[in-house]
Structures are given as C-alpha cells and as structure tokens.
Amino acid sequence: MTLPAFPDAALLDRFARIVGDAHALRAADEIAPYVSERRGLWPGASALVLRPGSVDEVSAILRLATSTGTPVVPQGGNTGLVGGQMPDASGREIVLSLSRLNRIREIDLASNTVTAEAGVVLQTLRDAADDGDRLFPLSLGSQGTAQIGGNLSSNAGGTGVLAYGNARELCLGVEVVLPTGEIFDDLRKLKKDNTGYDLKNLFVGAEGTLGVITAAVLKLFPRPKGREVAWVGVDTPADALGLFGLASERAGASLTAFELMIDSSLAFVLRHIPGAVAPLGGGHPWYVLVEISSGRSAEDARGLMEEILTAGFEAGLVTDAAIAASLAQADAFWKLRESMSDAQRPEGASIKHDVSVPVAAIPEFIDRAWQAVLKREPAARLVCFGHMGDGNLHYNISQPQGGDPAAFLALYREINDAVHEVVRAFGGSISAEHGIGRMKRDELIATAPPVAIDLMRRVKHAFDPAGIMNPGKVI
C-alpha cells in the first residue's frame, strides 16, 4: 500500500465540490462529533467530513480518493464500540458520513423485504416495518442512533439473533461503492441465488475496509401476535443451560431471547439506574430473561412460557420466576438487561470482553475465565451478562470495590489476554458481535491462524489495492 498523501487545501476543495459546500464540513466544531465516539477511546482528527447525498456522489468521492491516495473512513451513526468508524489522529483521513443517504427506497410486503439506504437509522427502519405490520428483528441498545450501513458493515448482533440471526442473515442484497468508485449493484430480493461467489457476505462485516455499503435489501418477518417475557432465577450457568435446552426444544423458533445475567449485573442496575425494580424477591446467583414470541396469539405465547417454566421448576433448574404481567412490565424487564452496561460505569473502571463460545461450553468457560481473572486480581468483580442462546457473553470485569481505577486498568492487557486465551481454548471468538475495528486488530493479527490472516490480506488487496478504505481497521 502506498502512503497516502496528506490532503492539501486544493484537494480538499476537489472533494468538497462533489457534495457541495453545505455538506463538506471543515470547521473544527462541525467536525468534532465525527472524530470522537461515546467512550472517548479513539480520539481522531480530520480536515474534512463529507456528507454525500447520493450514491453517485459516494462514487465520485471514492474515485478521487483512489486516484489521489486519500484514505477514507466511512461512518454511520457513530455507535461502534471498537473504533472502526474513527479516523486516526494524523488528520490525513477524510470522514465519509452516510447519514444523508437515509431513504427507505421500498417496502415490499408481499416479498417481505425492505430496501433501505445506509443512513437509515435502525429505529426508523423498525418503525417502518411495524407500520407495515412486519417485524425487522435487528435490535440493539443503540438503535435510536445506529444506522443500517454500519449495522451491516459490523454485522451487528443484539437481542434478536437467537431466532432471526445476525445482521448478515437479515441481508438479502447490497449496493456497494468500491474503492475505485465502481458501483456493485446486487440489491436482490432472492432467498436463493447460486450464481458465483458470495460477494455480499464479504462486504457485510468488513467494517468499511473493502468498499462502502450504500443500500441493502433486508428481510422482514410477520409481526408476532403474542409476546411473553419472564425473569427467572437460577443457581448456576449450568442450570441456565439446562433451561435453555428445555426451552428451545419446546419453543423452537418461538424462543426469541434467552439472556443470562450474573446477580451483580442486576445489583448494579438497582443501585444506579433510577426506577429500576427487582422482579423477584430474594437474591439469586444468576438470572435469565426468557422471551417467547408467538405468530399465533397472545394466549399461545403465554401457554408456551408457562409450560417452559413449569418444566424448568420440575427439573430443578428454576428457583423462582416472574412472567411480566403487562407490556410495561415486559419492557421494564428488558430495560434491566439493557442498562447493565451503563450501570457498570459508576462502579469504577471495567475491563470488558465481547466473546462467544459453543453454547454448551458456557458454564465451563465462565468458570475457567473467572479463575484466570482472579489470579490477576483477587478482588475483581464479575459482571457477566449476554446472549446465552447465541453463545455470546459480555464477560465484563469491574474493579475491586473502592479500589484504584488506574491500578485496575493497568491490568487491562493482562486480563484481556488471559480471558481471550480461555476463549481460544474453547474454539471461541474474541469478538462475537462488536467487530475488530482498531481495538482488536493487533490481537487478531497476532492470534488468528496465519493462513486466515493471509487470506484476509489477499481479499483486502484484491478489493482495495490503493489501501484507501478505512486503513488500520480489521486487518
């Protein structure tokens, strides 16, 4: 890859003319929101943020970028957690915001598809599906800000994966602008298409390093007629695993969420999130949030939930359970789960992991990873919660109570490595749903099989020989 030229004023002007001055941001205060993210982990710099209003403008931008060796960082809602959407600190990189490409081009209710541009906010898409009496099942804490292009580029996960799959599985076709400016139009609504290599899935999850996704065809589903949410106390992750097996066997695709949470996660929420109420009396070492969705009726969902919980009690897996009595209570249960990340902040410094292992390995993984952490910091606190049904845990560690945050964070790398070593021993993933971005790039390169890294580099070079697409990310 050639070292990119530092963009001079004349070059910036050429880029700006493509989108028009109103959409080419150059003032520091206008640029600021695009070069920092919520956690402040990857402060960046840029001389120019471009907000194109059409696919042709994206194409012209990338063509110019390739011909001048100007690195480009695509950005959606700027909610990514691994720095994939951040320019580096050099000021060499131009930010390409997709926010103005925010049109829902078509909703096809008969084919159950929606064609949406990259800048459509996830919540907006969910609402549009809802208006058509359909469900778009991708659901994340940041859905009010996150955009579809970023969701696809990061292959977002979230709470709907168990029944409906990741963003990848929800995507039928893409429109991508390649680094050369060429437009790859593959906006198909097909469930089956065996005409050559699967290019779509290369762009999905590539975090903008191979091209810019400008639009996509996404799957819609019938909106469930009944939904039940239960908060369940269990003694151990092994009991939760048993309950998961029992629930999947009975509910099949109607089991739409199965979230595992350690007691401290709930305790932190009760302590720090106003209005939070414990669903069950007494303490339990672990909790599970179970959601059942029925395409038939509310009664059907209720019956299925009761059957599962009864079977769970009888098998000695469940110690206590509450089924949400209203929609509001169901939302409140979900809010407890979704507040767990925020509730960790007031407890001091934390070291986080977004990992997955085979579902059956979860209990043993939790235990072995915890032994590894305790060796490094005997007073650390485990704040583990996540999508058990997907084998995906947010295996977070909070600092010792009242201890020194800096002293704890000094262990970041060591604890990270120790936990990830256990992940690898189980054939797991060190990034289940957040991606690699800038955060885990070095670790990926250092720990993935050299053959895999070599293949990824070959793909990168074949698609982006000038190396202008989101450099320093993923690979």
Next chain:
Amino acid sequence: MTLPAFPDAALLDRFARIVGDAHALRAADEIAPYVSERRGLWPGASALVLRPGSVDEVSAILRLATSTGTPVVPQGGNTGLVGGQMPDASGREIVLSLSRLNRIREIDLASNTVTAEAGVVLQTLRDAADDGDRLFPLSLGSQGTAQIGGNLSSNAGGTGVLAYGNARELCLGVEVVLPTGEIFDDLRKLKKDNTGYDLKNLFVGAEGTLGVITAAVLKLFPRPKGREVAWVGVDTPADALGLFGLASERAGASLTAFELMIDSSLAFVLRHIPGAVAPLGGGHPWYVLVEISSGRSAEDARGLMEEILTAGFEAGLVTDAAIAASLAQADAFWKLRESMSDAQRPEGASIKHDVSVPVAAIPEFIDRAWQAVLKREPAARLVCFGHMGDGNLHYNISQPQGGDPAAFLALYREINDAVHEVVRAFGGSISAEHGIGRMKRDELIATAPPVAIDLMRRVKHAFDPAGIMNPGKVI
C-alpha cells in the same frame, strides 16, 4: 493463468504415491464413474482419480498440483446438475474424490452441531442426527448419494430451505485445503463471530474453484414432534401466493415446505411413475404441497394445518385439499413432488431452468416467461414446479406431444435466453440452487454486471493464482 502441463507418467506416479496405489485409480473402467454424470451432458476424461484418506493427503496433492500446474477437479457424490464436478475432455485434469473422507468427527448434542468430513453422504448425516433425536434439515432428491462437501461447495438448496435455509445457512465452520496445500482450519461452532472477513461463505458455493472443503461444522435442530403434509388444489399461482402469505403468517417457522406444481407435472407422474395416485379427485390447474412441522406435538401440527386450510377455503384461495392421513401417505405426497423431474423424461425432450425471483413476483413471472416460450414454440408444454416459498421454480418446458425431440432441442438456447431474460427483468437468478459449474459459466460471464464478474475474478486470482482449482467452472 499458466497453461497446465499435461500430466506425464512420472508426475502421475508422484500424485499416486501420496494416497497409495490402491487409492490412485488409473484403469479406464475404474475411472469411468468419475468422468461421467447421470445425464451424460459433460463427458470428461482423466488419467488419474485420487481418493485421499486424510486431510494431509489432500494437502499434499494440492501442493504438488500447484507446483506442477496440474489442474484438479474435486468431486463428491457426483450428483451435481451443472457439470461442476466433471473434468473436461482434455485428459489434463486430475479428479480428487473426497469419498474416503467420510467420518463424522463429532456430534455435539448440547451445542446442536455436527462436525462431518466432506465425503459423508447426506443421508448418513441425516440418519446420524436422527439417532441423536435431532434434525439435519438439508434434504434433496439425491441425498442417498450426494456428499456434504459437494452440498456445501454448491450451496445446495432442496426442500428444507423455507424454514432452515440453504446449505450456507446450515454451516457454522469449515476446514479447507487451499490450492497451495495450506490448511485453513475454521471449524468453529459459533453462532456469532465478527473477527474479520467472512471467508467461510466464500468457500461455500464456490464449487471447488477456491479450495477444497474437507470438513464442516453444521447446525442441528430439535426434531419436530409433529408433521403434517397436505396436497392442495388451487386455481392460479396468484391464489397459491395468497395461501403462502396466509400460511406463513399463521405458522411462521413451522411452515417447513410450500411447493407449487402445475397440473401437467402431476399428470406426468401419474402416467409414468408406478404406484402414483392422485391425492384429489378431479383436475386442478395448480397444486400446492404444504408441510407443517411442530416442535410441540402432532396435534399442534394438525391443528395448525387445519386452521390454514380452513382460512384458505374461506378466502377463496383453496378449491380442494387432502391432509395426509398417515406417515405413509405423507411420504406418498412428497414422492409425487420428487418424481416430477424423472416423470418428464418419458414425455420427450425438455428445456429446464432453475430460477428464482422475489416471492411476490412468481405469478407474473410464470405468465410472462410462458408468453416468451410460446412465441418460440406454441405447442410447448409447461412443467413448472418448485419451492414457491423460496421464490425458486424449476421452470421446465417439455417438447410438443409427439413432436421431434431434436427440433425442440434446437430451440434450447433461444428458449433459455428468453426465459432468463424474464428472470433478469424481475431481478431474479438464473441459478437458484444448482450452481454455475460448466453449464452456465458463459451465460453468467455474459449477463452478470461486469463489476461482479471482475470482483469474482479478483477473488479467484487471489486464492488460486496458479489456476489449478477446478478450472473452467463458475468464473
């Protein structure tokens, strides 16, 4: 790509030594079954068929092939319909049979996965899942012969796609030997893994042109407790589409098949397949086979089926229907559907299409494609059947009754082009589930967007610079 060297005797000896003489076939009668396929469309030639017994042997074969520029054609059960598994007629190409890599390495019931080698026969895998009280849902007419490696390399479809997806969606991880002989071991059991580019999905569906899949981790599902099959008469494809909407809305993921068939398809089966019995009295212009699977109980499946058919009658979409009264009758209904391809043969020459369009476009597609065919041959007979729920039709045309087969086949290219033109007008696929192989390569290159072809060529060159992997296929 370099022109491959014609393999001389000394080179053949080097290849043979890798697997041992017993597994290096050189006699014409031993080679014969590997260089022809069922329909006799792509007669090939080869001086050597290698049957390696380990992944290391596959690796050694490909390493030698790359270093000597010897083209290699991977082959599974030899059931492919587009010539992807056939060597060409030059005799230059070596056949690499995966049949001896036929071990099921592990069944993990707790994680609902099976790890199987490429040469495992699909039916064997289905049986092994069944023994563990699980379902492996990939189901094809050729499942008694087809092998997992070929199923993945061709991203096989079949009758289980509606609820469970194509082979691609059933695959969690792969082990691939690259053209260089390097082994890409990505045999993961993870539902979520966002660590870099999606290499797995490049190998799945690549028809052996990027490397050789030697093993895979596949998903298992709970075995349904109830299954109901109905044979339904409808007046038009539009009514069938209405019934599909109604059935999906009520049954969701419990709707495990929705097959559309024109009356002539059934008539041919009744005429030519011994023991075939019409499920309904009287004639109907179109038929639908509906399958409901319930994870709960037999009664539940029955109730759901009755509800759907009642609603279909009330909406005026269904003219008559029979629910299979026994497992044997359900199998008989399925056999009617599965015999439709064979039953076409005694009716003379046929021109076939394996196409997909957006589900909602099926009625209009059928009509417009038929007008295009009639313009070329007014006495042609439409024999259309397929997986309506997936938007995938086998849009087959039989010759005029009593006419000259050769005269009809002289129209092959013209009718093919005319139908595929309609397919493209609907944003459809000219190969929904059978792949490209040798059969559709020229058409793919001529009609796909040049950008897509260029990207595929870049991938091919990046993975197989020596051009030894299954040359002349796909791209």
